[in-house]
Amino acid sequence: MRWVSYRSTDGSSRCGVVRGDMIHAVGTNLLELLRTEGGLAAAATKEPTEVVPLATRHLLAPVPVPPAVRDFAAFERHISNAGKAAVGDGTVNPVWYEYPIFFFSNPAAIKGPHDEIPIAPGTQLWDYEVEVAAVIARDCSNLDARTAEECIAGYLLYCDWSARDISTSEMKFVFGPSKSKDASTTLGPFLVTPDELEPYRSGKGFALRMDGYVNDEHYGGGSWDEIHWSFGEMLAHASRGTTLRAGDILASGPVGTGCIQELAGRRPYLAAGDTVRIEVQELGAISVRVTSHEPS
Template sequence: MRLATYLDPAGTRRAGVVVEDRVFALPGDTTVEQLVERGLSAALEMGARAVTGEGTALAGVRLQVPLRPASIRDFVTFEEHVEGVRRSIDRSSGVPDAWYDAPTFYFTNPHALVAADEEVAFPARSVARDLELEVAVVVQGEGRSLDEAAARDHVFGYTLMNDWSARDLQAREMQVGLGPAKGKDFATSLGPWLVTADELEDRRDPGGFLDLACRVLVNGDVIGEDRLAHMGWTFEAMIAHASRDSRVVAGDVMGSGTTGHGGCLAELWGRHGRQDPPPLRDGDVVTLEVEGLGRLSNRVTSAPASPAAPAVSRRTPAERDAARTASVPS
């Protein structure tokens, strides 16, 4: 089942079930977030009841972000992506040994989400603008320190995710030794809808990976193609690791990390030794396509110029020592 959040022709925000080129509204003020809270079985039952009558033409509504996540963790599970981007961002080679220890992730901004067919405004000062082709899993239920078998019961469904990246900002800030910050948190696209887990169960390979064809296009030209089954960890392993000594809740969104074979421009820059293909420019249209999940398109633009970063308060070692001494009671 495909669950969507949309503005109907009257401009009212609704949730519904997408069937081919029609959308069927869920009863009352029911939201996709509420369906995820209730769990997959209840959601499928309610969704099936909603598919009556003629519905509304999908072309006549405006799709919104499928759900407002409780949190967004973005993993990095494609080895080829890690290798290529490291060459591009910090001139390193190979894959760090620590990458093989566990599916690493960072938290990104749930307040800067972009829906299908909306514009993505990059920081005006960024010139190394990049896209990232990902698939995200949506969590149902709450869990702590789950194993992979238990995590399977916490998969509600999947959606497409574009983890937009300002690579020039990212390269500088990551020299501090923390995860990405302003190079990432200006925009993340999710959509066009949320596909429930039952739709894709028959696409699992013997290792438990979803085997789906993925590709990304810029202005209609294919720049990257991969298969989702090339992930180093399954979505269940990602959920289990996120819950280790911690907590996951319904509505958490977890990105797979960027596919290999050109799932982002920076990987290709690292392999080619130059920015080829070129960074994204205003007016470029980026489209992600994943078998069984649909297509997610956005047009690139520039945000208005932002204020300069706050200036640091610099002190010499002698000044720091003097201040520390002065603060100690005599």
């Protein structure tokens, strides 16, 4: 199944399952559906409150305000490329191979798949990231990596908009990224249930393309099955000694060459007026316009 959240004609937010080119609305909030008995599977059997054309509705992020957002760095090629671009050395720190590392991002910064993206204040090096993310189906803790994917409600496309010059400064201290990452995060357009992706299972991921474009020019990308840390391994690590809640977002980090930072001067960073399109096979695409910084 593919699920969406959208703005109805009366201005209210609704969510529903996509059947063909129509949305069958069965609720007002996808997070609430995840928390009800039976989750999305049960919700899909409800009589729709409205049936509307997908093409005519303004899509929101499938989970507009997730309880928590964790962003990992699960693709080895990205880590190596980023090191080469930053210091001329693509050697991956051995710690990266010990366990999947993540940082917490900002749930209040979530944007929909076609919302404009203002450049964060104070940056000259504004970047996108081609990522995939899992949405947690139910509260869970201390998961086993071998079975943790049973707690995934679905997958979606994730773009972590990044201020690279600010990040360079922040990463000199042990806390890691903060203001370089909390201005905007784009989710969507669909939450795709795991059964839809199972035919593409390959390695620790899926044999699905992940690509980024700026002004219709292909900048880079790769395949989901290049991933070093599986989502089961990421969930197991994140849930150790704590609780993942229904609706939590866990993102993969960018695929190799899935951001401008990795291209080492071969492509310019983003400017106001640029259009960015990020595509992941079976998950759809986001397409957004970059704008100048919004004054506070």
